[in-house]
Amino acid sequence: MKYIPPSNPSPFATSMLPTAGQRAYVGGLIRRRRSTPQVGRPPRVGRVLTESELKVPGRVLIKRRQLLQKVPLCERTILNLEKRGQFPRRFTITSRLVAWDLKEVDAWIAEQQTAARLPGVPQAHPVPRRPSK
Numbered sequence: 001m002k003y004i005p006p007s008n009p010s011p012f013a014t015s016m017l018p019t020a021g022q023r024a025y026v027g028g029l030i031r032r033r034r035s036t037p038q039v040g041r042p043p044r045v046g047r048v049l050t051e052s053e054l055k056v057p058g059r060v061l062i063k064r065r066q067l068l069q070k071v072p073l074c075e076r077t078i079l080n081l082e083k084r085g086q087f088p089r090r091f092t093i094t095s096r097l098v099a100w101d102l103k104e105v106d107a108w109i110a111e112q113q114t115a116a117r118l119p120g121v122p123q124a125h126p127v128p129r130r131p132s133k
């Protein structure tokens with residue numbers, strides 16, 4: 001027996017899909033298909049600071065990704081520390097861009113190192129586990 005395709009093709013058939021430049025109705029909205037397919041772009045990576053840039057006199061501002069490379073904390077922890085006044089405050093450069101002063105961040109790191117070396121400061125120790133029953 002020979003296969004006979006239906007006379008009324010499915011709306012999802014490949015021949016019914018719009019080609020480049022044609023309109024498609026998706027969820028009640030008219031969307032125009034791109035003329036060239038988008039190839040997967042590499043993810044944006046923040047610029048890594050070099051040693052020569054770190055030694056430039058004057059104020060050096062670092063963006064969020066550069067701060068996260070320098071300080072091993074997550075964004076939420078940094079925000080909480082800023083709110084409590086325990087971390088350098090950020091600068092608002094534009095409505096979508098914030099930065100930190102590199103000297104203040106370096107001073108904060110040095111302060112944390114000296115506080116950790118003081119004899120009266122408790123160090124992190126593993127919590128003993130209770131035996132299971």
